[in-house]
Each structure stands twice: as C-alpha cells, then as structure tokens.
Amino acid sequence: MKPVDVGIYEKDGKYYTLNLIPGQDVYGEELVEEEGFEYREWDPNRSKLCAFLEKEGSIPIQPDMDILYLGAGDGTTASHMSDIVTEGKIFALEVAREPFRNLLSLSKDRRNIFSIMADARNPERYEEIVGKVDFIYQDISQKDQTEIFLKNLRFLKEDSIAIIVVKAKSMDVSRSPEQIYEEVEDKLGKEGYDILLKTDISHRQKDHAMIVIEK
Numbered sequence: 001m002k003p004v005d006v007g008i009y010e011k012d013g014k015y016y017t018l019n020l021i022p023g024q025d026v027y028g029e030e031l032v033e034e035e036g037f038e039y040r041e042w043d044p045n046r047s048k049l050c051a052f053l054e055k056e057g058s059i060p061i062q063p064d065m066d067i068l069y070l071g072a073g074d075g076t077t078a079s080h081m082s083d084i085v086t087e088g089k090i091f092a093l094e095v096a097r098e099p100f101r102n103l104l105s106l107s108k109d110r111r112n113i114f115s116i117m118a119d120a121r122n123p124e125r126y127e128e129i130v131g132k133v134d135f136i137y138q139d140i141s142q143k144d145q146t147e148i149f150l151k152n153l154r155f156l157k158e159d160s161i162a163i164i165v166v167k168a169k170s171m172d173v174s175r176s177p178e179q180i181y182e183e184v185e186d187k188l189g190k191e192g193y194d195i196l197l198k199t200d201i202s203h204r205q206k207d208h209a210m211i212v213i214e215k
C-alpha cells in the first residue's frame with residue numbers, strides 16, 4: 001500500500017482507507033490485509049469524495065477534524081471519513097428514513113459517527129448538537145442546495161474549508177451544468193466566501209461538480 005494522503009492509500013490503481021473496524025465491510029467493498037493491517041477499498045463510482053480525490057490527489061480532511069456531513073445517505077462516504085478522522089467526530093445528517101436506518105446502525109459500531117435525522121434546511125434544530133466544525137461536506141441533490149449550504153456554513157469555524165457537491169440537473173434541467181456551477185460560485189462569492197476550487201467529477205458522476213470554499 002502506498003500512502004497518498006493522510007489515512008488514504010493506493011494499490012494497483014485502487015484507493016483504500018485503513019479499516020477502523022477490522023473484519024467489517026460497510027457496502028460490500030473489498031477488504032485487503034497487508035502487513036497486519038486491514039484496508040477497505042474506496043470506490044470512486046460509489047463515493048463522490050473519492051472521485052474528487054482521484055481528480056485532485058488529496059482531500060481536505062485531517063484525523064483530528066470535526067466534520068458536518070449534510071446528506072450522508074446510508075453512510076458509504078461517511079464510513080471512509082470515519083476511517084480517516086480517528087481523533088475527530090462526524091455529525092452525519094440525513095432526512096430520509098430508509099438510508100438513516102443504515103446510518104444509525106453504522107454509527108453504533110463506528111463511535112466517531114453521530115447520526116442525526118433532520119432536514120438540513122432547519123439548522124436551528126441541530127445547532128446544539130453540532131456546535132462548530134472544521135469541515136463541512138454537503139451532498140444533497142435539491143433545487144435549493146446552495147441555500148441549504150449557505151444556511152449551514154454558520155457551523156464552520158473561521159479559516160476552514162467546506163465542499164458542496166453540485167448536481168446541476170437537480171437545480172435546472174434547461175441550463176448547461178457550467179452555467180449552474182457559475183451561478184453557485186457567484187452566490188457563494190456574494191455571501192463573502194472565497195472560492196478555492198471547482199472540480200468537475202463528471203468522469204464518475206454525470207453533470208456533477210464539487211466547489212470548495214473557505215470561510
């Protein structure tokens with residue numbers, strides 16, 4: 001295994017994280033043992049954060065970070081974050097009952113995942129649990145995804161980074177993805193956030209890009 005970033009490894013063109021709970025896979029991913037350690041394959045087709053890693057070579061996550069994850073689904077990506085942030089916490093928010101059930105059972109084994117069933121449009125409902133975090137990651141395919149992201153940036157510490165996954169077709173099917181990405185960047189810029197990067201991940205997810213901002 002070759003280290004590519006903190007807590008992330010590569011072998012034969014595949015990405016891996018060090019399994020926090022050896023012996024347990026989360027979504028049927030391959031488990032690989034090497035020199036007494038167990039690694040979980042991280043599939044860029046299943047996880048947009050891994051598609052971002054593939055494009056950029058690193059992700060802005062460190063082991064001691066506290067993270068707010070909006071739209072955590074059934075925990076596929078959150079489980080890899082959980083392998084990485086061994087000294088931090090992940091507040092994983094999900095509104096739908098079915099994926100939340102999986103997320104909840106994941107958080108029983110993985111003690112650094114705190115699952116919250118809530119609508120990300122109502123941050124006041126979970127502000128007492130979340131407090132301030134070092135990183136925000138949003139993967140919510142809704143028409144008002146930019147407004148949802150802006151509402152939740154109140155939880156981000158100063159000089160910290162957040163990523164929004166933009167699914168262009170959820171916002172407007174009649175305009176080109178590029179126009180949508182520009183509109184999102186404009187809205188975030190107007191609210192005073194610095195746009196650090198826009199990464200197109202359409203090689204894995206059609207009409208998706210990830211925008212990285214700094215507060």
Ligand SMILES: C[S@@+](CC[C@H](N)C(=O)[O-])C[C@H]1O[C@@H](n2cnc3c(N)ncnc32)[C@H](O)[C@@H]1O
Nearest residue numbers: 071072073075076077094095096119120139140
């Ligand atoms: C693309 S899926 C997430 C996949 C997940 N991020 C992963 O990589 O493993 C988007 C999720 O956002 C959730 N979602 C949609 N609107 C939401 C809202 N307003 N608040 C919280 N979650 C929401 C959906 O129920 C869905 O599970």
